[in-house]
Amino acid sequence: MSLSQERAPVYEALEEFRRMRVVPFDVPGHKRGRGNKELREFLGEKCVSLDVNSMKPLDNLCHPVSVIREAEELAAEAFGASHAFLMVGGTTSAVQSMVLTACKRGDKIILPRNVHRSVINALVLCGAVPVYVNPDVDHQLGIALGMKVSQVEQAIKENPDAVAVLVNNPTYYGICSDIKSIIALAHAHGMMVLADEAHGTHFYFGDNLPAAAMKAGADMAAVSMHKSGGSLTQSSLLLTGPEVNPGYVSQIINLTQTTSGSYLLLSSLDISRRNLALHGRETFCQVVELAEYARAEINAIGGYYAYSRELVNGDSIYDFDVTKLSVYTLEIGLAGIEVYDLLRDEYDIQIEFGDIGNILAYLSIGDRRQDIERLASALAEIKRLYQKSRNGMMSQEYISPQVVVTPQDAFYARKESLPLKETAGRVCSEFVMCYPPGIPILAPGERITDKILDYIVYAREKGCSMTGPEDEKIEALNVLL
Template identity: 65%
Template sequence: MTKLMHESAPIHDALIQYRNTRIVSFDVPGHKQGKGNTMLRDFLGDKCLSVDVNSMKPLDNLNHPTSVIKEAEELAADAFNCDRAFFMVGGTSSSVQGMIMSVCKEGDKIIMPRNVHRSAISAIILSGSIPVYVSPGISKNLGIPLGMSLKDVEKAINENPDAKAVFVNNPTYYGICSDLKSIIDLAHKNNMLVLVDEAHGTHFYFGENLPPAAMHLGADMSAVSVHKTGGSLTQSSLLLANTERVNPDYVRTIINLTQTTSGSYLLLSSLDIARKNLALNGREIFSRILELSEYARNEINSIGGYYAFSREIINGDSIYDFDRTKLSVHTLDIGLAGIEVYDMLRDDYSIQLEFGDLANFLAIISVGDTYFAIERLVSALAEIKRTHAKNKANMIDHEYISPVVKVSPKTAFYSKKKKVELKNSIGQISGESIMCYPPGIPILAPGEMITKESIDYILYSKEKGCLLTGVEDMNIEHINILDA
């Protein structure tokens, strides 16, 4: 498609036309363009609520698009340079689940790193597929999980030639990229599909001097969080597909098993507008983001004690490339966990980061940031170091625990369970997940043996102030185990 065609935004244009017709509404939603809920209208505004509408012929239908949504998806596929694009309104969690469930059925194997997002574990439970975990390895210096080593993927493929697909996180939350092209070539050679969780990689499709995008390398499907780095509303996402090995009509059928029949036109139009902006201005947008990120990285490193890492950590394998827009900062050398710095910045300086873990924090830099905002962050970090730095002895220095898988996640999730105290659960099989959120990577997943290391890690995370989720017990004092 030509650049001129990307000037259009079919869903946005149809909504404007709908608003201008001043239709009298006897359908849902019940607030009727805000007239029925003045508090909501005062909060969100007339313009927003006037286009919070239901599916109808002029506005198409997300579950069976034939007009403006279909046109918008075609424009998105062209902008991202792939064969098909599906608009998703359940976040990239739904995109990940759609990918896995369209490829794997009950008992099918899928090769994946264990440091996957909780949505991938959920898809495993829903589909009944069997994960073949590839350990991502750990950077001892940074305390973060790395990418997938090609030799580890090859070993998993050789030992599981009947696996249906290889699933890759690229980039990771921290900006680590695997040798995706070699993994794709290896998987295809062995008749396996490649599914990529590219939640943090929207910018790869439009920026320069960044790691290559999954669809451009020949991956079969990719889940992209346009809302994270592409400018759409929270919860809007794309599922991208190349169709040489994938039936897109079947993929949509699978998507419709779980996707709402009341797709939000606020989310859909935001995807449409974000695509237009990225197609027309993406190169300039991400060039500026790179400049801001590099400036922030250099300023933080000049403080001393903090380490904002970049391409110097590349090793050609498990760290094959690095996303320089990610401002990932290691904090242990000032004696503070990343989550502690995260909390101080929010509570004492009104600065909100993306997340903090036990050794690092992540700041998302976007086109909406300024040099002034970066300087405010740097100044706050310098003051935190000056007033709160301490000895780093006895601090946990890694972010990933190798699992001991005993039964499949689905079997464990639906098995008879009993609740026990965390401290008394060592040696048992977990019946639920537990994770710090964000980033939402399970410390334990259903079907895995509970070890002393995992319990120590959970208790330490709780002590440092991480938000632990996944278990039924909201106080994180008990865990459900399989009742043999």
């Protein structure tokens, strides 16, 4: 059967089901909203009437044979993959499924340390051993960059028994590694290549954007459709290449993914894939134009630095995602998180995140020129009202870790809780991170240093949202006995 990207099989099946007026004696218990008036009024009758359970006319996410399978085939074609899986546990679930597919206990995986916590969580689950490539740091911006091909080559040389290489494509800030060369290098040594494309959905549908992982020959890619692709929060795709067994991947996914897949999420993936396949190129051309306009407006203010492809050096910054509106703030004497808080609290503008030295305004298919102008005006006023000396400001965003034991061994080891200031020199057994972006400052198995403790205290004082430890106030850490 030939595929038509104008189809949306899950959405179409739901619309047909809605017209059938079926009497529900199954879950969910709100029974199309009748049993929960407040929920029905809040979300709307149409929405709750389509919050249904798996059944023959609607297929089953755990073992798709009809409409969900068709939707996955269409997604695979649209993204240039051999197979696609609709994911309802977010890209966290897709990333973890990639790692669990490629690795078992004791296997080595080569990866940059500036990965999302979901990657290291997967190592806790499966017991794989991380071989970290510590990325270079841009010392002006304080951010971690991509992996150099030479760094990956050295890691492969020192760990020829590694089974996979994982690549961020791109980083949260828009930095891209030379993914094509890394894929060729890894494949030459019999290793799989996994791509975390949480922030790269648009690469598949844009002109003059960085290389998309599947088109570059990656074995697997986790794609956040809900970020730049327009689907509902928590919906994602897992893409696989021709050398990956989709039946085994399905088994891996079903180890952790819900057996009660949300049809609201599934239909949003289906509709969004259709929109991207039919209109993605023109849409993301407009997003790029908006981003370039925003950069020009913000850089004209002075003090801020909205960076772009001028950073590209052909190696640790092989390419840059120009849709990412990343802005350096320290020259006006404010940490990124301080600008983030001011934008929200004083100007009713919610951006994606602020860290020690940068902010990120996430631009995608729903943004408008007038919104950009409002953001630029607010940034100009923040500079005028709040600018101060940058003396005493911390600028280093990324600190290379000292890995002592594997994440799994550390997470499940005997441990004790100590006051933060007493943990220097000990081995951490939990995560500490600012969220977003969710890149661990500390991960299980890493040695705690004075530099890391200074960073944690500083970030907490500046207002970063710190997550991970058992102690919610981040005044104590669990360390190995």
